[in-house]
Amino acid sequence: MLSVLLLLLGGIGFILLKNWVKVRKFWIMRTRAVQFLDEIPGPPTIPLLGSAHLFKWDNEEFTYQLDRWAREYMVKVQPTTGVMKFSRQIEGWGREIFNNTENPLRDHGVMKVWVGPVPMVFLASCDAAKPVLESNTLITKPSQYNIVKQWIGEGLLISTGKKWYARRKMITPTFHFNILQGFYEIFFAQANILADLVDKFADTDQTVDLLPYVKRCALDIICETAMGTRINSQTGKNVDYVQAVNRLSQLIWDHERFPWLWFQPIWYLTGMGFEFDRYVKLSSDFTRKVILQRRGVLEGKGLLGEMQSMSPEEIRKHKLSFLDLMIGMQTTHNLSDEDIRAEVDTFMFEGHDTTSSGIGWALWWLGQELDIQKKCHDEIDEFFGDSDRAIIAEDLKSLPYLEMCLKEALRLTPPVPLFGRTLDHDLKIAHYTIPEGCTVFMSPMAAARDPRHFKHPDMFYPEHFSQEQISQRDPYSFIPFSAGPRNCVGQKFALAEEKSLMATLLRRFKFITMNPEPSNRFLPELILKPSMGFVFNVQRRKQVKS
Numbered sequence: 001m002l003s004v005l006l007l008l009l010g011g012i013g014f015i016l017l018k019n020w021v022k023v024r025k026f027w028i029m030r031t032r033a034v035q036f037l038d039e040i041p042g043p044p045t046i047p048l049l050g051s052a053h054l055f056k057w058d059n060e061e062f063t064y065q066l067d068r069w070a071r072e073y074m075v076k077v078q079p080t081t082g083v084m085k086f087s088r089q090i091e092g093w094g095r096e097i098f099n100n101t102e103n104p105l106r107d108h109g110v111m112k113v114w115v116g117p118v119p120m121v122f123l124a125s126c127d128a129a130k131p132v133l134e135s136n137t138l139i140t141k142p143s144q145y146n147i148v149k150q151w152i153g154e155g156l157l158i159s160t161g162k163k164w165y166a167r168r169k170m171i172t173p174t175f176h177f178n179i180l181q182g183f184y185e186i187f188f189a190q191a192n193i194l195a196d197l198v199d200k201f202a203d204t205d206q207t208v209d210l211l212p213y214v215k216r217c218a219l220d221i222i223c224e225t226a227m228g229t230r231i232n233s234q235t236g237k238n239v240d241y242v243q244a245v246n247r248l249s250q251l252i253w254d255h256e257r258f259p260w261l262w263f264q265p266i267w268y269l270t271g272m273g274f275e276f277d278r279y280v281k282l283s284s285d286f287t288r289k290v291i292l293q294r295r296g297v298l299e300g301k302g303l304l305g306e307m308q309s310m311s312p313e314e315i316r317k318h319k320l321s322f323l324d325l326m327i328g329m330q331t332t333h334n335l336s337d338e339d340i341r342a343e344v345d346t347f348m349f350e351g352h353d354t355t356s357s358g359i360g361w362a363l364w365w366l367g368q369e370l371d372i373q374k375k376c377h378d379e380i381d382e383f384f385g386d387s388d389r390a391i392i393a394e395d396l397k398s399l400p401y402l403e404m405c406l407k408e409a410l411r412l413t414p415p416v417p418l419f420g421r422t423l424d425h426d427l428k429i430a431h432y433t434i435p436e437g438c439t440v441f442m443s444p445m446a447a448a449r450d451p452r453h454f455k456h457p458d459m460f461y462p463e464h465f466s467q468e469q470i471s472q473r474d475p476y477s478f479i480p481f482s483a484g485p486r487n488c489v490g491q492k493f494a495l496a497e498e499k500s501l502m503a504t505l506l507r508r509f510k511f512i513t514m515n516p517e518p519s520n521r522f523l524p525e526l527i528l529k530p531s532m533g534f535v536f537n538v539q540r541r542k543q544v545k546s
Protein backbone atom coordinates (compact mmCIF):
# COMPACT_ATOMS: atom_id res chain seq x y z
CA MET A 1 0.00 0.00 0.00
CA LEU A 2 2.78 2.38 1.03
CA SER A 3 4.73 1.59 -2.11
CA VAL A 4 1.66 2.39 -4.27
CA LEU A 5 1.26 5.70 -2.46
CA LEU A 6 4.94 6.51 -2.90
CA LEU A 7 4.74 5.58 -6.57
CA LEU A 8 1.70 7.86 -7.00
CA LEU A 9 3.38 10.79 -5.22
CA GLY A 10 6.55 10.17 -7.22
CA GLY A 11 4.49 10.23 -10.43
CA ILE A 12 2.79 13.50 -9.51
CA GLY A 13 6.16 15.00 -8.49
CA PHE A 14 7.70 13.93 -11.81
CA ILE A 15 4.87 15.50 -13.84
CA LEU A 16 5.12 18.75 -11.84
CA LEU A 17 8.91 18.93 -12.28
CA LYS A 18 8.69 18.14 -15.99
CA ASN A 19 6.23 20.99 -16.47
CA TRP A 20 7.83 23.27 -13.90
CA VAL A 21 7.84 26.45 -16.00
CA LYS A 22 4.16 26.05 -16.93
CA VAL A 23 3.18 25.14 -13.36
CA ARG A 24 4.99 28.19 -11.97
CA LYS A 25 3.41 30.52 -14.55
CA PHE A 26 -0.03 29.09 -13.81
CA TRP A 27 0.50 29.41 -10.06
CA ILE A 28 1.51 33.09 -10.34
CA MET A 29 -1.50 33.81 -12.55
CA ARG A 30 -3.81 31.99 -10.16
CA THR A 31 -2.49 33.80 -7.09
CA ARG A 32 -2.92 37.19 -8.75
CA ALA A 33 -6.35 36.17 -10.06
CA VAL A 34 -7.54 35.25 -6.56
CA GLN A 35 -6.38 38.68 -5.39
CA PHE A 36 -7.68 40.82 -8.27
CA LEU A 37 -10.83 39.01 -9.28
CA ASP A 38 -12.17 38.88 -5.78
CA GLU A 39 -14.16 42.05 -6.40
CA ILE A 40 -15.88 40.69 -9.51
CA PRO A 41 -19.11 38.87 -8.71
CA GLY A 42 -19.60 35.20 -9.58
CA PRO A 43 -21.06 31.90 -8.31
CA PRO A 44 -19.70 30.19 -5.14
CA THR A 45 -16.57 28.06 -5.38
CA ILE A 46 -14.93 25.13 -3.59
CA PRO A 47 -11.22 24.22 -3.66
CA LEU A 48 -10.00 22.50 -6.84
CA LEU A 49 -13.37 22.37 -8.61
CA GLY A 50 -14.19 26.08 -8.45
CA SER A 51 -17.86 26.25 -9.44
CA ALA A 52 -17.72 23.22 -11.74
CA HIS A 53 -19.43 20.93 -9.22
CA LEU A 54 -22.53 23.12 -9.64
CA PHE A 55 -22.64 22.77 -13.44
CA LYS A 56 -25.76 21.02 -14.68
CA TRP A 57 -25.08 17.90 -16.73
CA ASP A 58 -27.98 18.48 -19.05
CA ASN A 59 -27.07 20.98 -21.78
CA GLU A 60 -30.41 22.74 -21.69
CA GLU A 61 -30.37 23.04 -17.91
CA PHE A 62 -26.79 24.31 -18.14
CA THR A 63 -27.98 27.13 -20.38
CA TYR A 64 -30.61 28.15 -17.87
CA GLN A 65 -28.05 27.94 -15.12
CA LEU A 66 -25.70 30.34 -16.95
CA ASP A 67 -28.62 32.70 -17.45
CA ARG A 68 -29.53 32.54 -13.74
CA TRP A 69 -25.93 33.17 -12.73
CA ALA A 70 -25.66 36.10 -15.08
CA ARG A 71 -28.74 37.68 -13.55
CA GLU A 72 -27.69 36.86 -10.04
CA TYR A 73 -23.99 37.77 -10.13
CA MET A 74 -23.26 39.91 -13.14
CA VAL A 75 -26.14 42.25 -12.58
CA LYS A 76 -26.91 41.51 -8.95
CA VAL A 77 -30.56 40.78 -9.61
CA GLN A 78 -32.28 38.24 -7.43
CA PRO A 79 -33.55 35.27 -9.47
CA THR A 80 -37.17 35.64 -10.38
CA THR A 81 -39.66 32.96 -9.49
CA GLY A 82 -41.77 31.16 -12.04
CA VAL A 83 -40.95 30.49 -15.68
CA MET A 84 -39.89 33.47 -17.73
CA LYS A 85 -39.52 33.42 -21.47
CA PHE A 86 -35.86 32.85 -22.24
CA SER A 87 -35.49 35.71 -24.68
CA ARG A 88 -37.34 38.01 -22.32
CA GLN A 89 -34.94 36.88 -19.62
CA ILE A 90 -32.02 38.04 -21.70
CA GLU A 91 -33.80 41.28 -22.39
CA GLY A 92 -34.43 41.77 -18.69
CA TRP A 93 -30.85 40.86 -18.05
CA GLY A 94 -29.74 43.42 -20.65
CA ARG A 95 -31.89 46.08 -19.05
CA GLU A 96 -30.51 45.34 -15.62
CA ILE A 97 -26.96 45.51 -16.91
CA PHE A 98 -27.32 48.61 -18.96
CA ASN A 99 -30.08 50.71 -17.48
CA ASN A 100 -29.06 50.68 -13.90
CA THR A 101 -27.79 54.04 -12.79
CA GLU A 102 -27.66 53.52 -9.03
CA ASN A 103 -24.97 50.91 -8.76
CA PRO A 104 -21.93 51.54 -10.96
CA LEU A 105 -20.85 47.89 -10.53
CA ARG A 106 -23.88 46.74 -12.46
CA ASP A 107 -23.14 48.90 -15.42
CA HIS A 108 -20.11 47.01 -16.70
CA GLY A 109 -21.51 43.57 -17.49
CA VAL A 110 -18.53 41.72 -15.98
CA MET A 111 -18.76 38.34 -14.20
CA LYS A 112 -16.22 35.68 -13.17
CA VAL A 113 -16.65 31.90 -13.02
CA TRP A 114 -13.98 29.54 -11.67
CA VAL A 115 -13.98 26.36 -13.75
CA GLY A 116 -11.82 24.07 -11.64
CA PRO A 117 -8.69 26.06 -10.72
CA VAL A 118 -9.06 28.23 -13.86
CA PRO A 119 -10.76 31.64 -13.61
CA MET A 120 -12.83 32.92 -16.53
CA VAL A 121 -14.11 36.46 -16.85
CA PHE A 122 -17.15 37.22 -19.00
CA LEU A 123 -17.32 40.63 -20.70
CA ALA A 124 -20.93 41.05 -21.68
CA SER A 125 -21.18 44.68 -22.74
CA CYS A 126 -19.83 46.58 -25.73
CA ASP A 127 -17.66 48.83 -23.51
CA ALA A 128 -16.20 45.90 -21.58
CA ALA A 129 -15.35 43.88 -24.71
CA LYS A 130 -14.01 46.76 -26.82
CA PRO A 131 -10.55 47.16 -25.16
CA VAL A 132 -9.85 43.47 -25.82
CA LEU A 133 -11.22 43.35 -29.35
CA GLU A 134 -9.52 46.46 -30.68
CA SER A 135 -6.13 45.58 -29.20
CA ASN A 136 -3.31 44.57 -31.56
CA THR A 137 -1.54 42.73 -28.76
CA LEU A 138 -4.37 40.82 -27.05
CA ILE A 139 -4.65 38.27 -29.83
CA THR A 140 -3.83 35.01 -28.05
CA LYS A 141 -6.53 32.35 -27.83
CA PRO A 142 -7.05 30.72 -24.43
CA SER A 143 -6.15 27.15 -23.46
CA GLN A 144 -9.84 26.22 -23.85
CA TYR A 145 -9.13 26.16 -27.62
CA ASN A 146 -6.43 23.45 -27.16
CA ILE A 147 -8.90 20.65 -27.65
CA VAL A 148 -9.98 22.23 -30.95
CA LYS A 149 -6.30 22.46 -31.90
CA GLN A 150 -5.98 18.68 -31.61
CA TRP A 151 -8.47 18.48 -34.44
CA ILE A 152 -7.78 21.42 -36.75
CA GLY A 153 -4.13 22.05 -35.86
CA GLU A 154 -2.59 25.48 -35.45
CA GLY A 155 -4.34 27.24 -38.32
CA LEU A 156 -5.57 30.84 -38.47
CA LEU A 157 -8.16 30.43 -35.70
CA ILE A 158 -5.72 29.12 -33.09
CA SER A 159 -2.26 30.49 -33.97
CA THR A 160 -0.88 33.64 -32.38
CA GLY A 161 2.03 36.13 -32.58
CA LYS A 162 4.14 36.31 -35.75
CA LYS A 163 2.72 33.10 -37.16
CA TRP A 164 -0.83 34.45 -36.96
CA TYR A 165 0.15 37.83 -38.52
CA ALA A 166 1.89 36.10 -41.43
CA ARG A 167 -1.01 33.70 -42.04
CA ARG A 168 -3.65 36.40 -41.79
CA LYS A 169 -1.74 38.45 -44.37
CA MET A 170 -1.46 35.42 -46.62
CA ILE A 171 -5.10 34.27 -46.30
CA THR A 172 -6.96 37.62 -46.42
CA PRO A 173 -6.50 38.06 -50.22
CA THR A 174 -8.08 34.62 -50.81
CA PHE A 175 -11.38 36.27 -49.81
CA HIS A 176 -10.99 38.92 -52.53
CA PHE A 177 -14.33 40.13 -53.88
CA ASN A 178 -13.59 38.74 -57.33
CA ILE A 179 -12.74 35.30 -55.96
CA LEU A 180 -15.93 35.26 -53.87
CA GLN A 181 -17.97 36.02 -56.97
CA GLY A 182 -16.92 32.68 -58.41
CA PHE A 183 -18.55 30.88 -55.48
CA TYR A 184 -22.10 32.07 -56.21
CA GLU A 185 -22.53 29.30 -58.75
CA ILE A 186 -21.79 26.76 -56.01
CA PHE A 187 -24.09 28.53 -53.52
CA PHE A 188 -26.93 28.47 -56.02
CA ALA A 189 -26.46 24.85 -57.11
CA GLN A 190 -26.37 23.60 -53.51
CA ALA A 191 -29.26 25.87 -52.47
CA ASN A 192 -31.38 24.33 -55.21
CA ILE A 193 -30.61 20.80 -54.01
CA LEU A 194 -31.69 21.96 -50.55
CA ALA A 195 -34.86 23.55 -51.95
CA ASP A 196 -35.74 20.32 -53.80
CA LEU A 197 -35.36 18.36 -50.57
CA VAL A 198 -37.52 20.87 -48.70
CA ASP A 199 -40.11 20.73 -51.47
CA LYS A 200 -41.00 17.13 -50.48
CA PHE A 201 -42.53 18.54 -47.28
CA ALA A 202 -44.26 21.51 -48.88
CA ASP A 203 -48.05 21.67 -48.80
CA THR A 204 -48.29 18.43 -46.78
CA ASP A 205 -49.30 17.77 -43.17
CA GLN A 206 -45.70 16.91 -42.41
CA THR A 207 -43.48 19.43 -40.64
CA VAL A 208 -39.72 19.40 -41.17
CA ASP A 209 -36.74 20.17 -38.92
CA LEU A 210 -34.51 22.08 -41.31
CA LEU A 211 -31.38 22.08 -39.10
CA PRO A 212 -29.78 18.87 -40.47
CA TYR A 213 -30.74 19.78 -44.04
CA VAL A 214 -29.22 23.27 -43.91
CA LYS A 215 -26.16 21.88 -42.14
CA ARG A 216 -25.46 19.34 -44.88
CA CYS A 217 -25.99 22.03 -47.51
CA ALA A 218 -23.46 24.32 -45.79
CA LEU A 219 -21.02 21.41 -45.45
CA ASP A 220 -21.26 20.66 -49.17
CA ILE A 221 -20.66 24.35 -49.91
CA ILE A 222 -17.58 24.68 -47.71
CA CYS A 223 -16.09 21.41 -49.05
CA GLU A 224 -16.48 22.58 -52.60
CA THR A 225 -15.27 26.15 -52.04
CA ALA A 226 -12.51 25.41 -49.54
CA MET A 227 -11.29 22.05 -50.84
CA GLY A 228 -12.54 22.01 -54.42
CA THR A 229 -14.22 18.68 -53.65
CA ARG A 230 -17.85 17.62 -53.86
CA ILE A 231 -18.85 15.41 -50.95
CA ASN A 232 -22.60 15.38 -51.78
CA SER A 233 -23.68 15.00 -48.16
CA GLN A 234 -27.07 16.45 -49.11
CA THR A 235 -27.74 13.38 -51.19
CA GLY A 236 -26.51 10.98 -48.52
CA LYS A 237 -22.87 10.47 -49.54
CA ASN A 238 -19.73 10.49 -47.32
CA VAL A 239 -21.75 9.66 -44.22
CA ASP A 240 -18.63 8.79 -42.15
CA TYR A 241 -17.01 12.15 -42.73
CA VAL A 242 -20.23 14.05 -42.00
CA GLN A 243 -20.73 12.06 -38.80
CA ALA A 244 -17.11 12.68 -37.73
CA VAL A 245 -17.43 16.45 -38.19
CA ASN A 246 -20.72 16.52 -36.25
CA ARG A 247 -19.59 14.34 -33.39
CA LEU A 248 -16.27 16.18 -32.95
CA SER A 249 -18.10 19.44 -32.22
CA GLN A 250 -20.24 17.69 -29.56
CA LEU A 251 -17.22 16.07 -27.91
CA ILE A 252 -15.35 19.38 -27.84
CA TRP A 253 -18.26 21.08 -26.11
CA ASP A 254 -18.44 18.36 -23.42
CA HIS A 255 -14.69 18.68 -22.93
CA GLU A 256 -15.02 22.46 -22.43
CA ARG A 257 -17.77 22.15 -19.86
CA PHE A 258 -16.45 19.50 -17.50
CA PRO A 259 -12.97 20.17 -16.07
CA TRP A 260 -12.50 16.56 -14.95
CA LEU A 261 -12.39 15.63 -18.63
CA TRP A 262 -9.27 17.83 -18.94
CA PHE A 263 -7.32 15.04 -17.20
CA GLN A 264 -6.26 12.67 -19.93
CA PRO A 265 -6.88 9.45 -17.92
CA ILE A 266 -10.50 10.47 -17.22
CA TRP A 267 -11.01 11.69 -20.82
CA TYR A 268 -9.90 8.27 -22.07
CA LEU A 269 -11.58 6.23 -19.31
CA THR A 270 -14.96 7.69 -20.29
CA GLY A 271 -14.28 6.50 -23.85
CA MET A 272 -14.67 10.05 -25.15
CA GLY A 273 -10.94 10.49 -25.70
CA PHE A 274 -10.76 7.39 -27.91
CA GLU A 275 -13.84 8.43 -29.84
CA PHE A 276 -12.39 11.91 -30.32
CA ASP A 277 -9.05 10.53 -31.59
CA ARG A 278 -10.82 8.17 -33.97
CA TYR A 279 -12.89 10.96 -35.54
CA VAL A 280 -9.93 13.37 -35.69
CA LYS A 281 -8.02 10.73 -37.63
CA LEU A 282 -10.94 10.13 -39.95
CA SER A 283 -11.43 13.84 -40.65
CA SER A 284 -7.69 14.62 -41.03
CA ASP A 285 -7.08 11.62 -43.29
CA PHE A 286 -9.95 12.80 -45.48
CA THR A 287 -8.37 16.27 -45.83
CA ARG A 288 -4.90 14.81 -46.48
CA LYS A 289 -6.31 12.62 -49.24
CA VAL A 290 -8.03 15.61 -50.83
CA ILE A 291 -4.78 17.65 -50.69
CA LEU A 292 -2.96 14.90 -52.58
CA GLN A 293 -5.74 14.63 -55.17
CA ARG A 294 -5.91 18.39 -55.76
CA ARG A 295 -2.16 18.67 -56.16
CA GLY A 296 -2.38 15.98 -58.82
CA VAL A 297 -5.20 17.81 -60.62
CA LEU A 298 -3.32 21.14 -60.57
CA GLU A 299 -0.15 19.49 -61.84
CA GLY A 300 -2.15 17.76 -64.56
CA LYS A 301 -3.58 21.11 -65.70
CA GLY A 302 -0.13 22.71 -65.55
CA LEU A 303 -1.38 25.38 -63.11
CA LEU A 304 0.92 24.74 -60.17
CA GLY A 305 3.70 27.12 -61.19
CA GLU A 306 1.34 29.78 -62.51
CA MET A 307 -0.97 30.37 -59.55
CA GLN A 308 1.31 32.80 -57.72
CA SER A 309 1.04 35.35 -60.50
CA MET A 310 -2.68 34.91 -61.24
CA SER A 311 -5.08 37.82 -60.81
CA PRO A 312 -8.32 37.27 -58.83
CA GLU A 313 -10.16 37.21 -62.19
CA GLU A 314 -7.94 34.39 -63.48
CA ILE A 315 -8.34 32.48 -60.20
CA ARG A 316 -12.08 32.74 -60.63
CA LYS A 317 -11.89 31.67 -64.27
CA HIS A 318 -9.99 28.49 -63.31
CA LYS A 319 -12.48 27.84 -60.44
CA LEU A 320 -9.68 27.49 -57.92
CA SER A 321 -10.59 26.63 -54.35
CA PHE A 322 -9.02 27.92 -51.14
CA LEU A 323 -6.96 24.71 -50.94
CA ASP A 324 -5.68 25.20 -54.50
CA LEU A 325 -4.49 28.69 -53.57
CA MET A 326 -2.73 27.30 -50.47
CA ILE A 327 -0.99 24.66 -52.58
CA GLY A 328 0.05 27.43 -54.97
CA MET A 329 1.57 29.43 -52.09
CA GLN A 330 3.27 26.41 -50.52
CA THR A 331 6.85 27.10 -51.65
CA THR A 332 6.91 30.89 -51.31
CA HIS A 333 5.35 30.82 -47.85
CA ASN A 334 7.27 27.77 -46.70
CA LEU A 335 4.14 25.79 -45.84
CA SER A 336 4.31 22.11 -44.94
CA ASP A 337 1.50 19.74 -45.98
CA GLU A 338 0.36 19.76 -42.35
CA ASP A 339 0.21 23.60 -42.39
CA ILE A 340 -2.10 23.40 -45.39
CA ARG A 341 -4.13 20.67 -43.74
CA ALA A 342 -4.58 22.87 -40.63
CA GLU A 343 -5.77 25.88 -42.63
CA VAL A 344 -8.22 23.82 -44.68
CA ASP A 345 -9.59 22.05 -41.60
CA THR A 346 -9.92 25.44 -39.87
CA PHE A 347 -12.18 26.54 -42.71
CA MET A 348 -14.15 23.32 -42.49
CA PHE A 349 -14.60 23.84 -38.74
CA GLU A 350 -15.43 27.56 -38.87
CA GLY A 351 -17.25 27.61 -42.17
CA HIS A 352 -20.33 25.40 -42.06
CA ASP A 353 -21.85 25.01 -38.59
CA THR A 354 -21.73 28.80 -38.28
CA THR A 355 -23.50 29.62 -41.54
CA SER A 356 -26.11 26.88 -41.11
CA SER A 357 -26.88 28.18 -37.63
CA GLY A 358 -27.18 31.72 -39.05
CA ILE A 359 -29.57 30.60 -41.82
CA GLY A 360 -31.60 28.39 -39.48
CA TRP A 361 -32.14 31.15 -36.92
CA ALA A 362 -32.99 33.70 -39.63
CA LEU A 363 -35.70 31.42 -41.05
CA TRP A 364 -36.91 30.63 -37.55
CA TRP A 365 -37.40 34.35 -36.80
CA LEU A 366 -39.01 35.02 -40.19
CA GLY A 367 -41.35 32.05 -39.68
CA GLN A 368 -42.71 33.77 -36.58
CA GLU A 369 -42.83 37.29 -38.00
CA LEU A 370 -44.92 36.60 -41.09
CA ASP A 371 -45.37 40.28 -41.97
CA ILE A 372 -41.63 40.68 -42.12
CA GLN A 373 -41.30 37.49 -44.17
CA LYS A 374 -43.87 38.92 -46.58
CA LYS A 375 -41.73 42.04 -47.04
CA CYS A 376 -38.80 39.76 -47.97
CA HIS A 377 -41.02 37.88 -50.44
CA ASP A 378 -42.17 41.18 -51.96
CA GLU A 379 -38.61 42.44 -52.33
CA ILE A 380 -37.52 39.18 -53.97
CA ASP A 381 -40.57 39.04 -56.29
CA GLU A 382 -40.15 42.64 -57.32
CA PHE A 383 -36.58 41.99 -58.32
CA PHE A 384 -36.74 38.50 -59.86
CA GLY A 385 -40.34 38.52 -61.07
CA ASP A 386 -41.38 35.03 -62.20
CA SER A 387 -37.89 33.96 -63.19
CA ASP A 388 -35.98 31.24 -61.37
CA ARG A 389 -32.66 32.07 -63.02
CA ALA A 390 -29.44 31.61 -61.05
CA ILE A 391 -28.67 34.18 -58.38
CA ILE A 392 -25.42 36.05 -58.94
CA ALA A 393 -23.43 38.43 -56.74
CA GLU A 394 -24.90 41.62 -58.23
CA ASP A 395 -28.47 40.46 -57.52
CA LEU A 396 -27.92 40.45 -53.80
CA LYS A 397 -27.23 44.20 -53.76
CA SER A 398 -30.86 44.60 -54.77
CA LEU A 399 -32.14 42.76 -51.70
CA PRO A 400 -31.28 45.19 -48.87
CA TYR A 401 -34.24 44.24 -46.69
CA LEU A 402 -33.30 40.56 -46.72
CA GLU A 403 -29.80 41.57 -45.60
CA MET A 404 -31.26 43.63 -42.75
CA CYS A 405 -33.25 40.56 -41.63
CA LEU A 406 -30.16 38.35 -41.72
CA LYS A 407 -28.20 40.82 -39.63
CA GLU A 408 -31.06 41.17 -37.16
CA ALA A 409 -31.06 37.37 -36.74
CA LEU A 410 -27.28 37.46 -36.20
CA ARG A 411 -27.82 40.11 -33.53
CA LEU A 412 -30.46 38.21 -31.56
CA THR A 413 -29.08 34.71 -32.12
CA PRO A 414 -25.37 34.92 -33.02
CA PRO A 415 -24.03 31.54 -34.25
CA VAL A 416 -20.80 31.92 -32.23
CA PRO A 417 -22.16 32.69 -28.76
CA LEU A 418 -18.79 33.12 -27.02
CA PHE A 419 -15.19 33.71 -28.03
CA GLY A 420 -12.15 34.19 -25.85
CA ARG A 421 -8.65 35.51 -25.33
CA THR A 422 -5.87 34.93 -22.85
CA LEU A 423 -4.57 38.24 -21.56
CA ASP A 424 -0.89 38.83 -22.37
CA HIS A 425 -0.84 41.73 -19.93
CA ASP A 426 -3.01 43.13 -17.14
CA LEU A 427 -6.16 44.81 -18.40
CA LYS A 428 -8.19 47.49 -16.71
CA ILE A 429 -11.92 47.39 -17.40
CA ALA A 430 -13.84 50.07 -15.55
CA HIS A 431 -12.38 49.86 -12.04
CA TYR A 432 -11.51 46.14 -12.25
CA THR A 433 -8.03 44.83 -13.01
CA ILE A 434 -8.06 41.54 -14.87
CA PRO A 435 -4.60 40.04 -14.48
CA GLU A 436 -2.21 38.75 -17.15
CA GLY A 437 -2.78 35.09 -17.97
CA CYS A 438 -6.52 35.24 -17.26
CA THR A 439 -9.07 34.02 -19.79
CA VAL A 440 -11.76 36.46 -20.89
CA PHE A 441 -14.85 35.58 -22.93
CA MET A 442 -16.93 37.97 -25.00
CA SER A 443 -20.62 37.39 -25.66
CA PRO A 444 -22.07 38.93 -28.85
CA MET A 445 -25.57 38.02 -27.69
CA ALA A 446 -25.33 39.97 -24.44
CA ALA A 447 -23.57 42.96 -26.08
CA ALA A 448 -26.31 43.22 -28.71
CA ARG A 449 -29.16 43.41 -26.17
CA ASP A 450 -28.07 46.81 -24.95
CA PRO A 451 -30.98 49.27 -25.19
CA ARG A 452 -28.46 52.11 -25.44
CA HIS A 453 -27.51 50.76 -28.88
CA PHE A 454 -30.67 48.99 -30.08
CA LYS A 455 -34.10 50.56 -29.90
CA HIS A 456 -35.95 47.26 -29.39
CA PRO A 457 -33.29 45.00 -27.88
CA ASP A 458 -35.45 41.88 -27.55
CA MET A 459 -37.55 42.21 -30.69
CA PHE A 460 -36.91 40.95 -34.22
CA TYR A 461 -36.78 44.43 -35.74
CA PRO A 462 -34.81 44.55 -39.04
CA GLU A 463 -34.88 48.37 -39.06
CA HIS A 464 -32.07 48.20 -36.49
CA PHE A 465 -29.93 47.73 -39.59
CA SER A 466 -31.14 50.68 -41.63
CA GLN A 467 -28.21 52.82 -42.81
CA GLU A 468 -29.34 55.58 -40.47
CA GLN A 469 -29.35 53.40 -37.36
CA ILE A 470 -26.04 51.72 -38.25
CA SER A 471 -24.33 55.08 -38.64
CA GLN A 472 -25.47 56.19 -35.17
CA ARG A 473 -24.22 53.08 -33.37
CA ASP A 474 -20.94 51.96 -31.82
CA PRO A 475 -19.80 49.16 -34.18
CA TYR A 476 -18.62 47.10 -31.21
CA SER A 477 -22.23 46.65 -30.10
CA PHE A 478 -22.82 44.21 -33.02
CA ILE A 479 -20.06 41.62 -32.96
CA PRO A 480 -21.35 38.26 -34.30
CA PHE A 481 -18.15 38.04 -36.37
CA SER A 482 -16.03 39.35 -33.49
CA ALA A 483 -14.30 42.66 -34.28
CA GLY A 484 -10.91 44.31 -34.57
CA PRO A 485 -7.76 42.70 -35.97
CA ARG A 486 -8.85 39.14 -35.10
CA ASN A 487 -12.31 39.30 -36.53
CA CYS A 488 -13.81 36.60 -38.76
CA VAL A 489 -11.89 36.42 -42.01
CA GLY A 490 -14.83 34.61 -43.63
CA GLN A 491 -17.42 37.28 -42.81
CA LYS A 492 -18.11 38.36 -46.41
CA PHE A 493 -18.21 34.76 -47.58
CA ALA A 494 -20.66 33.90 -44.79
CA LEU A 495 -23.03 36.78 -45.54
CA ALA A 496 -22.93 36.04 -49.26
CA GLU A 497 -23.71 32.36 -48.67
CA GLU A 498 -26.51 33.12 -46.19
CA LYS A 499 -28.13 35.67 -48.44
CA SER A 500 -27.88 33.48 -51.49
CA LEU A 501 -29.43 30.46 -49.75
CA MET A 502 -32.16 32.51 -48.11
CA ALA A 503 -33.10 34.19 -51.38
CA THR A 504 -33.33 30.79 -53.11
CA LEU A 505 -35.51 29.31 -50.37
CA LEU A 506 -37.76 32.34 -50.00
CA ARG A 507 -38.31 32.54 -53.76
CA ARG A 508 -39.98 29.14 -53.56
CA PHE A 509 -41.45 28.81 -50.08
CA LYS A 510 -43.20 30.41 -47.17
CA PHE A 511 -41.99 29.11 -43.80
CA ILE A 512 -44.11 28.93 -40.67
CA THR A 513 -42.22 28.23 -37.46
CA MET A 514 -43.79 25.39 -35.47
CA ASN A 515 -41.61 25.76 -32.37
CA PRO A 516 -41.55 29.51 -31.70
CA GLU A 517 -40.14 31.14 -28.63
CA PRO A 518 -40.22 30.53 -25.71
CA SER A 519 -40.44 26.74 -26.12
CA ASN A 520 -37.41 26.56 -28.39
CA ARG A 521 -34.43 27.57 -26.28
CA PHE A 522 -31.07 28.92 -27.39
CA LEU A 523 -28.31 26.47 -26.51
CA PRO A 524 -24.98 28.27 -26.45
CA GLU A 525 -22.70 25.33 -27.26
CA LEU A 526 -19.69 25.93 -29.51
CA ILE A 527 -22.33 27.09 -31.97
CA LEU A 528 -25.70 28.49 -30.92
CA LYS A 529 -28.24 25.72 -31.40
CA PRO A 530 -32.01 25.48 -30.97
CA SER A 531 -33.03 23.03 -28.24
CA MET A 532 -35.90 21.75 -30.44
CA GLY A 533 -34.42 22.17 -33.90
CA PHE A 534 -35.87 24.48 -36.56
CA VAL A 535 -39.26 22.93 -37.21
CA PHE A 536 -41.37 24.43 -40.00
CA ASN A 537 -44.56 23.99 -41.89
CA VAL A 538 -43.57 24.75 -45.48
CA GLN A 539 -45.89 26.19 -48.10
CA ARG A 540 -45.11 26.45 -51.81
CA ARG A 541 -45.35 29.92 -53.25
CA LYS A 542 -46.29 30.61 -56.87
CA GLN A 543 -44.52 28.47 -59.49
CA VAL A 544 -41.50 30.23 -60.93
CA LYS A 545 -40.29 29.84 -64.52
CA SER A 546 -36.90 30.27 -66.11
Ligand code: HEM
Nearest residue numbers: 156157350351354355358415416419481482488489490494
Ligand atom coordinates in the same frame (compact mmCIF):
# COMPACT_ATOMS: atom_id res chain seq x y z
C1 HEM B 1 -22.41 33.25 -39.87
C2 HEM B 1 -21.22 32.69 -40.05
C3 HEM B 1 -20.00 32.98 -39.23
C4 HEM B 1 -19.89 33.55 -37.99
C5 HEM B 1 -21.00 34.07 -37.09
C6 HEM B 1 -18.48 33.57 -37.66
C7 HEM B 1 -17.96 34.10 -36.49
C8 HEM B 1 -16.62 34.12 -36.18
C9 HEM B 1 -16.09 34.62 -34.94
C10 HEM B 1 -16.92 35.17 -33.78
C11 HEM B 1 -14.75 34.49 -35.01
C12 HEM B 1 -13.76 34.83 -33.90
C13 HEM B 1 -13.57 33.56 -33.13
C14 HEM B 1 -12.63 33.66 -32.00
O1 HEM B 1 -12.03 34.73 -31.77
O2 HEM B 1 -12.46 32.64 -31.34
C15 HEM B 1 -14.42 33.92 -36.29
C16 HEM B 1 -13.14 33.65 -36.72
C17 HEM B 1 -12.85 33.02 -37.89
N1 HEM B 1 -13.75 32.65 -38.87
FE1 HEM B 1 -15.73 32.93 -38.84
N2 HEM B 1 -17.78 33.02 -38.68
C18 HEM B 1 -18.66 32.65 -39.67
C19 HEM B 1 -18.35 32.07 -40.88
C20 HEM B 1 -17.09 31.78 -41.32
C21 HEM B 1 -16.78 31.20 -42.59
C22 HEM B 1 -17.82 30.86 -43.66
C23 HEM B 1 -15.43 31.03 -42.63
C24 HEM B 1 -14.58 30.48 -43.73
C25 HEM B 1 -14.94 30.34 -44.96
C26 HEM B 1 -14.89 31.51 -41.37
C27 HEM B 1 -13.56 31.50 -41.04
C28 HEM B 1 -13.05 32.02 -39.87
C29 HEM B 1 -11.63 31.98 -39.53
C30 HEM B 1 -10.52 31.37 -40.36
C31 HEM B 1 -11.50 32.63 -38.30
C32 HEM B 1 -10.23 32.92 -37.54
C33 HEM B 1 -9.76 34.32 -37.94
C34 HEM B 1 -8.52 34.78 -37.20
O3 HEM B 1 -8.35 34.46 -36.02
O4 HEM B 1 -7.74 35.52 -37.81
N3 HEM B 1 -15.93 31.97 -40.60
N4 HEM B 1 -15.58 33.71 -36.99
